[in-house]
């Protein structure tokens with residue numbers, strides 16, 4: 001997909017790797033200038049350098065999305081560097097560590113950490129960046145409105161899963177926060193939508209899917225049996241949905257949660 005994002009400036013949180021990296025690449029390939037805000041300094045710098053070396057315009061800003069003052073500083077640094085910002089992709093997120101347990105055994109620290117990053121992080125970053133978007137985008141109701149926010153939720157925020165209390169709650173929060181932001185910011189000419197990925201292959205999730213022999217593990221096969229397409233998603237497939245939502249042609253889409261899950265949440269795959 002080719003869209004016209006020349007002159008547009010975007011912030012992608014968690015853009016150093018995984019899905020965020022593919023989102024950054026998609027925006028860069030379509031002419032945008034991109035700032036990566038990520039807690040991982042080494043990976044963030046490396047990604048920004050790689051993009052610059054291949055001719056893209058990319059800035060790395062170190063920051064933790066759960067820290068409100070760091071997000072204010074990150075937004076200010078991006079505007080000081082590029083002069084403006086019009087697009088925000090709230091992608092940074094984490095999930096439960098490997099030991100998955102029911103709610104009555106769930107560690108409070110894990111709950112707090114995941115809520116702080118996955119839900120509060122969307123709030124703190126949006127709160128810091130929106131005033132800058134309001135300063136520069138085309139005004140209210142315009143078909144040319146350039147202000148766009150895309151939040152990365154998850155199918156786990158739409159259809160709850162077992163043993164991931166904090167993650168399902170945080171991602172459901174992101175979905176409803178997205179709708180509320182769309183109501184508040186639509187009149188200002190900023191369109192707010194979410195993408196809800198299903199299982200997506202990243203370096204982090206690859207080990208969950210593939211055994212040493214390169215075949216799907218037993219757990220993965222069971223997981224994949226819920227997906228009509230029978231495979232995990234690619235990061236580029238999630239990025240394509242984000243690219244569409246920030247594209248000029250998506251000018252009347254606001255408050256939508258776009259699932260990109262191979263049909264996982266379309267219904268039951270079992271026969272009855």
Ligand SMILES: NC(=O)c1ccc[n+]([C@@H]2O[C@H](COP(=O)([O-])OP(=O)(O)OC[C@H]3O[C@@H](n4cnc5c(N)ncnc54)[C@H](O)[C@@H]3O)[C@@H](O)[C@H]2O)c1
Pocket residue numbers: 013014015016017018019020037038039040043063064065066091092093094095117121152153154155196197198199200201202203204205
């Ligand atoms: N991979 C999947 O299967 C999947 C499925 C559904 C939703 N998601 C969501 O997609 C988003 C990206 O996931 P991913 O799989 O690419 O993860 P990832 O771990 O590969 O990458 C996440 C990035 O976010 C950064 N990050 C983590 N905590 C941060 C913080 N506090 N502040 C700033 N940056 C931080 C990391 O350094 C990393 O660069 C997340 O919101 C995740 O919940 C992923």
